[in-house]
Amino acid sequence: MPSVNPYYDKLPGSYLFSEIGRRVREFTAAHPRNRLIRLGIGDVTSPLPPSVIRALHRAVEEQADPEGFKGYGPEQGYEFLRRAIVEDSFRNLGITPEEIFVSDGAKCDLGNFQELFDLSCKVAVTDPVYPVYVDSNVMAGRGGEWKDGRFSGIIYLPCNAENNFVPDLPRERPDLIYLCYPNNPTGTVLTKDQLQVWVDYAREKDCLILYDSAYEAYISGPDLPRSIYELEGARDVAVEFRSYSKLAGFTGLRCGYVVLPRTVPAGRAAGGGTDLWSMWLRRQSTKYNGCPYIVQRAAEAVHSQEGRAETRTLVKKYMDNARVIRAAFEETGFRVYGGEDAPYVWVKLPAGLDSWSFFDRLLHEAEIVGTPGAGFGPSGEGYFRLTGFGDPSLTEEAAARLKRMYKAIPE
Amino acid sequence: MPSVNPYYDKLPGSYLFSEIGRRVREFTAAHPRNRLIRLGIGDVTSPLPPSVIRALHRAVEEQADPEGFKGYGPEQGYEFLRRAIVEDSFRNLGITPEEIFVSDGAKCDLGNFQELFDLSCKVAVTDPVYPVYVDSNVMAGRGGEWKDGRFSGIIYLPCNAENNFVPDLPRERPDLIYLCYPNNPTGTVLTKDQLQVWVDYAREKDCLILYDSAYEAYISGPDLPRSIYELEGARDVAVEFRSYSKLAGFTGLRCGYVVLPRTVPAGRAAGGGTDLWSMWLRRQSTKYNGCPYIVQRAAEAVHSQEGRAETRTLVKKYMDNARVIRAAFEETGFRVYGGEDAPYVWVKLPAGLDSWSFFDRLLHEAEIVGTPGAGFGPSGEGYFRLTGFGDPSLTEEAAARLKRMYKAIPE
Numbered sequence: 001m002p003s004v005n006p007y008y009d010k011l012p013g014s015y016l017f018s019e020i021g022r023r024v025r026e027f028t029a030a031h032p033r034n035r036l037i038r039l040g041i042g043d044v045t046s047p048l049p050p051s052v053i054r055a056l057h058r059a060v061e062e063q064a065d066p067e068g069f070k071g072y073g074p075e076q077g078y079e080f081l082r083r084a085i086v087e088d089s090f091r092n093l094g095i096t097p098e099e100i101f102v103s104d105g106a107k108c109d110l111g112n113f114q115e116l117f118d119l120s121c122k123v124a125v126t127d128p129v130y131p132v133y134v135d136s137n138v139m140a141g142r143g144g145e146w147k148d149g150r151f152s153g154i155i156y157l158p159c160n161a162e163n164n165f166v167p168d169l170p171r172e173r174p175d176l177i178y179l180c181y182p183n184n185p186t187g188t189v190l191t192k193d194q195l196q197v198w199v200d201y202a203r204e205k206d207c208l209i210l211y212d213s214a215y216e217a218y219i220s221g222p223d224l225p226r227s228i229y230e231l232e233g234a235r236d237v238a239v240e241f242r243s244y245s246k247l248a249g250f251t252g253l254r255c256g257y258v259v260l261p262r263t264v265p266a267g268r269a270a271g272g273g274t275d276l277w278s279m280w281l282r283r284q285s286t287k288y289n290g291c292p293y294i295v296q297r298a299a300e301a302v303h304s305q306e307g308r309a310e311t312r313t314l315v316k317k318y319m320d321n322a323r324v325i326r327a328a329f330e331e332t333g334f335r336v337y338g339g340e341d342a343p344y345v346w347v348k349l350p351a352g353l354d355s356w357s358f359f360d361r362l363l364h365e366a367e368i369v370g371t372p373g374a375g376f377g378p379s380g381e382g383y384f385r386l387t388g389f390g391d392p393s394l395t396e397e398a399a400a401r402l403k404r405m406y407k408a409i410p411e
Numbered sequence: 412m413p414s415v416n417p418y419y420d421k422l423p424g425s426y427l428f429s430e431i432g433r434r435v436r437e438f439t440a441a442h443p444r445n446r447l448i449r450l451g452i453g454d455v456t457s458p459l460p461p462s463v464i465r466a467l468h469r470a471v472e473e474q475a476d477p478e479g480f481k482g483y484g485p486e487q488g489y490e491f492l493r494r495a496i497v498e499d500s501f502r503n504l505g506i507t508p509e510e511i512f513v514s515d516g517a518k519c520d521l522g523n524f525q526e527l528f529d530l531s532c533k534v535a536v537t538d539p540v541y542p543v544y545v546d547s548n549v550m551a552g553r554g555g556e557w558k559d560g561r562f563s564g565i566i567y568l569p570c571n572a573e574n575n576f577v578p579d580l581p582r583e584r585p586d587l588i589y590l591c592y593p594n595n596p597t598g599t600v601l602t603k604d605q606l607q608v609w610v611d612y613a614r615e616k617d618c619l620i621l622y623d624s625a626y627e628a629y630i631s632g633p634d635l636p637r638s639i640y641e642l643e644g645a646r647d648v649a650v651e652f653r654s655y656s657k658l659a660g661f662t663g664l665r666c667g668y669v670v671l672p673r674t675v676p677a678g679r680a681a682g683g684g685t686d687l688w689s690m691w692l693r694r695q696s697t698k699y700n701g702c703p704y705i706v707q708r709a710a711e712a713v714h715s716q717e718g719r720a721e722t723r724t725l726v727k728k729y730m731d732n733a734r735v736i737r738a739a740f741e742e743t744g745f746r747v748y749g750g751e752d753a754p755y756v757w758v759k760l761p762a763g764l765d766s767w768s769f770f771d772r773l774l775h776e777a778e779i780v781g782t783p784g785a786g787f788g789p790s791g792e793g794y795f796r797l798t799g800f801g802d803p804s805l806t807e808e809a810a811a812r813l814k815r816m817y818k819a820i821p822e
Binding site (some may be wrong): 001003018047048050060061063066068069075104105107111112115117131175176206207208227253254265266268292329378 | 412413416417420422428429449452454455456457458459461464467468472474475477479480481483484515516518519522523526527528529531534544547550586587619641656660662663664665675676677678684685687690694696697700702703704705706810
């Protein structure tokens with residue numbers, strides 16, 4: 001048989017959320033009558049907003065009609081959606097519709113984007129981190145060796161209570177820097193000044209920032225950037241990844257997009273002045289076939305006046321949940337981060353309690369599914385993630401269960 | 412800036428269908444009132460079948476309902492769809508639902524699947540060929556140098572009028588063999604005996620066959636395999652790629668699947684007896700997030716009794732078109748292949764006429780868009796592809812225009 005990609009073997013065990021799924025399935029098989037509350041995987045629970053549902057029905061009717069039927073769409077996505085995105089979110093940031101690439105979600109885009117770079121490129125990630133950034137680079141061969149919970153080829157930028165979750169600039173120059181704000185998993189944010197430090201660093205050191213802003217809709221605080229293009233000079237050194245999943249409940253509908261300014265140059269080995277925009281277009285034209293027309297119409301509806309009002313209600317509901325979770329953990333004596341400009345609550349565990357043990361304990365004693373911090377990287381050990389994406393009454397119930405479980409302060 | 416993937420530069424010009432799109436846009440910009448007939452890109456034109464439309468509306472309603480709402484789905488696709496696929500298409504072939512991986516289309520699957528293999532793997536393709544097989548391997552670094560219309564690192568297996576479009580076994584052993592039957596672009600087929608030769612060869616030489624059967628619904632002749640698993644021994648050496656695009660008009664809805672038997676072993680460099688099934692699951696879990704729930708319900712409807720009847724009608728309509736095109740070219744004196752068990756008609760051009768020149772001529776003189784054979788590989792030069800996917804009356808009109816253009820035999 002043909003030799004396989006040797007780097008798959010470097011990945012330690014299974015993908016984080018698959019492992020959580022496995023443990024949960026085991027538990028529910030053994031306790032089929034118990035009522036589990038899932039605050040683990042960041043999946044939304046509210047139905048799609050009415051304006052999105054109406055747009056879907058309308059688009060399905062078009063697909064039934066010989067005149068309205070749409071087959072293959074433009075590789076970058078339909079112009080109606082790219083225009084709506086720019087108008088709604090990038091109006092004064094100098095981004096044009098041709099700089100938007102519509103896709104079936106930010107996970108795919110973030111996983112695939114590294115294909116554009118040489119295998120020698122050095123990757124930096126904040127730690128803890130959304131596993132896709134690391135795993136996709138390891139699968140491509142940029143990981144080096146797995147040892148003591150980290151890959152020798154990846155630059156980890158610790159974010160923890162000690163540095164208030166603001167990563168220090170790396171000592172070694174990376175080629176690619178993955179940043180995610182509001183952050184998954186810690187729920188923390190960077191101010192404009194703090195993010196400007198990174199843009200300036202990227203300009204000075206000739207790095208590229210891959211900026212995941214999948215949770216920008218959850219920002220409420222002042223002086224927090226929703227897009228990296230609000231920062232001076234970002235247009236030349238940053239690519240931004242967005243998603244409708246958490247903004248409008250599209251986790252099962254699948255739509256996202258990449259913002260890729262034409263001004264981002266391609267580095268060495270691209271003869272003849274290629275830019276990253278052209279390379280990504282080529283990648284998507286060759287290995288992708290576009291987001292379904294009906295889903296693009298649904299995404300367009302999110303940007304309508306009505307859609308915007310509906311998603312604000314949705315976001316508020318999830319943020320109310322996050323506050324309930326925060327309060328419950330604080331009351332039981334935990335230190336808690338995030339949950340103010342992000343749907344994620346990041347709980348510091350008592351000294352000596354590791355995060356997979358806490359996962360099992362919370363699952364078995366309170367029947368709550370969370371996510372162990374260690375699953376997000378070495379600096380995630382000793383922390384635990386919960387999400388505000390649950391049903392409000394179940395979230396209240398989870399808070400009550402937690403308080404019953406911890407009658408006293410755990411430390 | 413970070414060094415980019417150096418292999419993108421090896422690709423000659425743009426992706427075939429993007430180049431066709433560019434020339435067509437130029438023509439329509441210059442002649443906005445002309446009525447172009449598009450028989451080039453293999454895109455369907457009939458609206459989605461009624462049972463699919465109903466399934467979509469129903470699924471959209473579920474997404475509006477707090478009880479029915481579906482977020483992230485299983486990475487492999489929903490079991491209801493995987494069961495329907497097996498029941499409808501693989502009942503007696505020993506394939507189980509867990510061996511099906513649902514996706515957003517065969518193009519993505521075929522483009523991504525090569526990621527599972529070592530970069531040293533040698534790739535063989537029939538020539539002419541669907542460009543995605545070659546381009547995705549070139550982008551990964553398996554192409555070698557581009558010279559005289561071919562990549563030095565790829566094994567080309569010529570298929571032409573001289574060998575009746577039945578490829579010879581390669582002289583040099585490949586690791587991966589891409590086969591597509593019914594064939595895109597030639598529209599030709601292999602009998603069971605002819606395909607068995609390839610399965611036997613793969614078993615003997617320890618190769619893997621990547622079998623693209625996106626057009627199996629168009630087979631009408633006896634003794635033609637619809638799935639490679641109809642062949643003795645294929646389960647251990649073949650992965651099959653299927654799509655709803657041409658079966659049920661899903662080009663704008665996006666759904667396909669990979670059939671990956673658990674018995675396909677992974678070759679050297681996979682320590683501990685990994686199988687390809689586990690690697691693909693890992694790949695999809697890490698870099699993909701599933702096909703939309705509503706689209707999977709639509710695909711399920713294709714396998715219902717009503718859906719099957721509706722798609723048979725659809726396929727018949729496109730095959731009638733193919734016959735009209737065949738007849739028109741034959742009448743004007745061309746030699747024609749395909750179009751009997753496949754929606755593609757493969758026209759041999761008169762000696763000395765190259766396929767891009769014929770493309771421009773057909774575009775400017777008859778206002779018909781076809782696809783130049785050279786776009787599919789060196790052995791495609793001197794041929795031209797037309798598709799039966801157009802509207803029947805426009806296809807008749809195209810036939811009439813062609814006959815007017817060629818009042819006499821062109822040779």
